[in-house]
Amino acid sequence: MRLFAATYPPPDALAALATAVAGLRDLPGADRLRWTGEDGWHFTLAFYGEVPDELVPELGERLGRAAHRSRPHTLRLTGGGRFAHRVLWVGAEGDLAVMSRLADSATAAGRRLGLDMEQRAYTPHLTIARGRARHADLAGFAAALADFRTAAWTEGELHLVRSRLPAGGVLGAQPRYETVGSWPLGG
Structure with missing residues (x-):
């Protein structure tokens, strides 16, 4: 199953983001972007890709231990950015060092199971759109x-999430996300 570790902003932060994104959709060129669905807005901490079913329980145990070792931390959504012409995102501020250590622990959990994990510095971001054109101006x-x-909130939970990709060729189809497991931060 296709899995990732994530945290989710609370409903009031997501509602404020939805209002901001609605304004962006009125800007010139917005129709050339693939906007992510509100129900999929999250901070990915580690992407595992396809994980064999028999490894999922051990991955969950490792994530539970990582959550127990991490403390709840304060975050807020703030500002915007882009990864070249491919991804438009909203950033975070607050206890980013704690969030980054949690991302490192979530990545290490996958690596210890032999999963092929990306080797790059963690950049906390919540993807709101992707460029359709090769050189979209974001x-x-x-x-x-x-x-x-x-407004700031206290992040207190780590989630293991299954990603179900949409069927090919369906215009506007979004991935569906399903929480497989959740653990409180700080035990």
């Missing part, structure tokens, strides 16, 4: 989010 959209900020 700079204006990121700039429009410069002053965006939500």
